[in-house]
Amino acid sequence: MRIEDVLVALDNPVRLRVIRTLAAGEEMTCQEILPDMTKSSASHHWRVLCENGIVEQRREGRYLYLRLRRADLDSRFPGVLDAVTNG
Amino acid sequence: MRIEDVLVALDNPVRLRVIRTLAAGEEMTCQEILPDMTKSSASHHWRVLCENGIVEQRREGRYLYLRLRRADLDSRFPGVLDAVTNG
């Protein structure tokens, strides 16, 4: 988990919104998080968030649940996630 | 000082290198920090770093000294700068 990758994922208004949404509650389905966005665009952001270690997925039937990797991020880069979510 | 702006400034390998260089020592002249880069390109990065609150400038004759705004960043977003500099 490299800070460079985390920063790539964080430097985007859509992904920042996703992270803040996930930080507020528990795991959510993709459509719950970005209902207004095209599925292809949203899928692109899921991939970036996953590959860069911000989020992990859980498949349940045809639904995909996203969950913030808060513990991993807090232990590896303490303060970063708080800075993002607290503004 | 918004976290969004800070993240924009941090998501770039050149600027990350500048920040780490400045974090190691004290204030430095522009040319000391990026001796290998075109002046116009370097100047572009100074502007981003300044406008987004990462760095402050001090003019001395024809030299420009850059200094990391460590105290401001640490108090506003504790942990972020450490995450960047410590890897």
Added chain:
DNA sequence: GGTACTGTTCGACTGTAATCGAACAGTACC
């Protein structure tokens, strides 16, 4: 004033990320 230096600004080019629609794969349910 003239020369040498530091950094800025401008225009142009290039590469890449974000976006979309359409086609697809997988699952659920009838």
Added chain:
DNA sequence: GGTACTGTTCGATTACAGTCGAACAGTACC
């Protein structure tokens, strides 16, 4: 099997950031 839904992948378009060279502004020093 057929239909409906979730999310992925592909190709194409668009917008923007990074880069460069050239011209410029300001300072220093002779």
